[in-house]
Amino acid sequence: MPQFFLNKRLIVLLVSIIILVALIGFSLRERSELTSQEKFVKDTTGFVQNLVSKPAHFVAGFFQNLEDLQNTYHENKELKTRVEDLVTLEKQVQILEKDNKELRVILDKKQTLRDFKPIQATVIGRNPDRWHEMIIIDKGKTNGIKQNMAVIGSNGSLLGKVKHVNQFSSTIQLLSAMDPKNQISAIIQGKKSAFGLVDGYDKDKRLMVKRIPSDAKIKKGQIVITSGLGGIFPQGLLIGKVVDVKPDQYGLNQTAYVKPGANFYDIENVMVIKRAMRVPEAGDYLDTTKEETP
Numbered sequence: 001m002p003q004f005f006l007n008k009r010l011i012v013l014l015v016s017i018i019i020l021v022a023l024i025g026f027s028l029r030e031r032s033e034l035t036s037q038e039k040f041v042k043d044t045t046g047f048v049q050n051l052v053s054k055p056a057h058f059v060a061g062f063f064q065n066l067e068d069l070q071n072t073y074h075e076n077k078e079l080k081t082r083v084e085d086l087v088t089l090e091k092q093v094q095i096l097e098k099d100n101k102e103l104r105v106i107l108d109k110k111q112t113l114r115d116f117k118p119i120q121a122t123v124i125g126r127n128p129d130r131w132h133e134m135i136i137i138d139k140g141k142t143n144g145i146k147q148n149m150a151v152i153g154s155n156g157s158l159l160g161k162v163k164h165v166n167q168f169s170s171t172i173q174l175l176s177a178m179d180p181k182n183q184i185s186a187i188i189q190g191k192k193s194a195f196g197l198v199d200g201y202d203k204d205k206r207l208m209v210k211r212i213p214s215d216a217k218i219k220k221g222q223i224v225i226t227s228g229l230g231g232i233f234p235q236g237l238l239i240g241k242v243v244d245v246k247p248d249q250y251g252l253n254q255t256a257y258v259k260p261g262a263n264f265y266d267i268e269n270v271m272v273i274k275r276a277m278r279v280p281e282a283g284d285y286l287d288t289t290k291e292e293t294p
Contacts, residue, residue, distance in 0.1 A: 118152075118271040119143060124169065132201075132264055133177040139272060140168045150226075150233040150273040157238045157261030158184075158226060159270060170272075175239075176201045176264045185230035186239055188212070188256060189223045196256065198224075198239060205260075207240055212254040218245045224258050234273060 121143075125136035139145050149162045151172050160182075163173040173182060175198065184198040186209055194216035196209040209224060222242045228235025240258040247254050 117274040119145065119274060121145075121170075121270050121272055123267050123270065126267075130177075133174055133179075134163070135172045135174065135267055135270075137170050137172060137270060137272070138168070140166045140170050142167060144274060145170045145272055146274075148232045150237060152237060152271050152273060153262040153267065154269050155261065157240070158233070159262045159264070159267065161232060162272065172270070174264050175207060175260065175262070176205075183230075184233060184239070185227040186224050187227045188216075188218055188242065189225065190217065190219070192217065194218060195227060195229075198258075202257070204257075206243065207258040207260055209242075209256040209258055210248070210253065212256060214247065214251060214253055216254065218242060218254060218256050220244065224256070237273070 119139060121137035121139040123135050124138045127134060137151075145162060145165050147162055147165050151159045151161060153159045158175065160172050160174040160177070162170050164171040173179065175182070175184070178201060180199075182199075186196050186198050188194045188196060188209065194212050196212040198207050199210045200208040202208060207224075212218060220242055224239040224242060226233040226235060226237040226239060238261045240260040240262075242256050243259045244257040245254055246257070
């Protein structure tokens, strides 16, 4: 008798497995329509999901709106503070400009090393073989462009100088060009400013400011600008920011490595700087103290 029941259970188990496999195969085959049972289950499931999802989305959206409103409030508060600071700064600038004009009148000083007139130009050409050395702009002699004029980028940082001038176009030599003659008189700003010469562009894409006195206190983060004493560039054009300082091989001077303020890779629009003060000529640098021999 026990053997009979054991065989009966085995038969029921096998029949159940066969029916289950048949149902699975039936449900997996491609059909144009679902059965009534499947439709009922899917409709019921969809109704329950819809019933649950709508309140959930409403609650989540409510809290998200509250968070956005809070962020908007803080941003508005910060922007108001910035606007107030900007208004104060504008007033201070106006006062300083007025004082500056009055002092110039008193001292009868009409021009400074900082004065210049910008001429807007667009880059129209660039040699792939000399990508970091030269660019060509759409302004030339007819626009008042002259050789050795300074050129700045859209952010106001120094890019280079005019190398060659044609009638309707000009070639600009970038600061990144490896030219030993491409030297610029610079000031490293600080409590006590230090002078040096921008001379070279290293493999790490940094400008090198050389001939800085060994006793000058140079730190990372100091701003480097043009001195205006080289006779070509006006004073105050941004060159970059100091990222490292090293003594030279003899220990007499220092070299500051400067991250350029300009992007030498992506250049579309530039401004050529026409210096207001007279540009010194070569004869101005000659030593006139020596007596001429008969």
